[in-house]
Amino acid sequence: MAQVRFFKVTTLPGTLQPDSFYYVENGSYAESYLTNSTGVARAVGNSAMINALISEALANWSGAASTVQIVADIAARDALIATLDANAMILVIDASGDPTVDVGSALYAYDATAEETYKVAEYESMDVVLNWADIVDGPSSTPAQIDSSVSQAHSHSNKATLDLLGADTDGLTYNGQGVTTRWATNNW
Numbered sequence: 785m786a787q788v789r790f791f792k793v794t795t796l797p798g799t800l801q802p803d804s805f806y807y808v809e810n811g812s813y814a815e816s817y818l819t820n821s822t823g824v825a826r827a828v829g830n831s832a833m834i835n836a837l838i839s840e841a842l843a844n845w846s847g848a849a850s851t852v853q854i855v856a857d858i859a860a861r862d863a864l865i866a867t868l869d870a871n872a873m874i875l876v877i878d879a880s881g882d883p884t885v886d887v888g889s890a891l892y893a894y895d896a897t898a899e900e901t902y903k904v905a906e907y908e909s910m911d912v913v914l915n916w917a918d919i920v921d922g923p924s925s926t927p928a929q930i931d932s933s934v935s936q937a938h939s940h941s942n943k944a945t946l947d948l949l950g951a952d953t954d955g956l957t958y959n960g961q962g963v964t965t966r967w968a969t970n971n972w
Contacts, residue, residue, distance in 0.1 A: 786821060800825055852891075858882050861892065861901075870896050879906070 786803040794810050802823040808815045817825040852873040855861050858881030861874050872894045876882075879890035888908040892901050916927055923930070940946075948959045956963040 788818075796825070799823070865894055865901065868894060868896055872896075873904075874901075 789801055789804045790807070791801070791804060792807045792809065794808065796806060796808050796817065800806065800817075800819045800823045802819055802821050804819045804823075806817045806819070806825070808817070815827070817827055819825050852875050853864055854875045854877065855864055856876075857878045858876060861876050864872075864874060874892045874894060876890050876892065878888075879885040880887055882890060882903065884903060885906055888906060890903055890907065891905045893904050894901050916922070925933075950957040950960070952962070954962055
């Protein structure tokens with residue numbers, strides 16, 4: 785029996801050693817390959833294998849779905865499938881109930897003829913960060929200046945007097961009473 789050699793690389797070499805295990809780590813992705821006695825690689829549970837399985841599942845897809853159903857989670861997907869009698873595409877918002885999904889959403893194809901569900905794609909959630917300076921035609925004040933202005937808006941020295949001013953259908957009021965004009969007292 786041949787001994788297996790182990791290699792840790794960042795890219796799979798063009799020429800592979802026979803009877804070897806290659807661990808390929810590139811950024812946040814890792815794949816592994818085994819070579820046979822002639823140096824031909826076979827994927828071991830990696831994205832190439834997963835893509836091949838998805839391609840095979842889609843090739844066996846018995847029809848097209850006309851709409852995409854959107855459900856909250858895997859339990860809702862399963863409840864929906866129980867009611868289906870035709871092929872469907874189902875987008876699951878929180879697919880973490882599927883052991884093959886760590887976080888995020890997943891798109892599934894349901895084959896009504898075979899009564900099988902195929903995961904077609906996964907989508908991680910996307911956090912959006914908005915920087916104040918990146919707002920086009922935004923205010924020239926900083927958030928701190930705006931916060932300060934809002935907090936001081938009703939703290940001036942004559943606030944109590946100004947709070948007595950108001951309006952009704954006839955015009956200006958002070959402490960609930962109509963305000964007359966000066967000339968009204970001069971018998972105009």
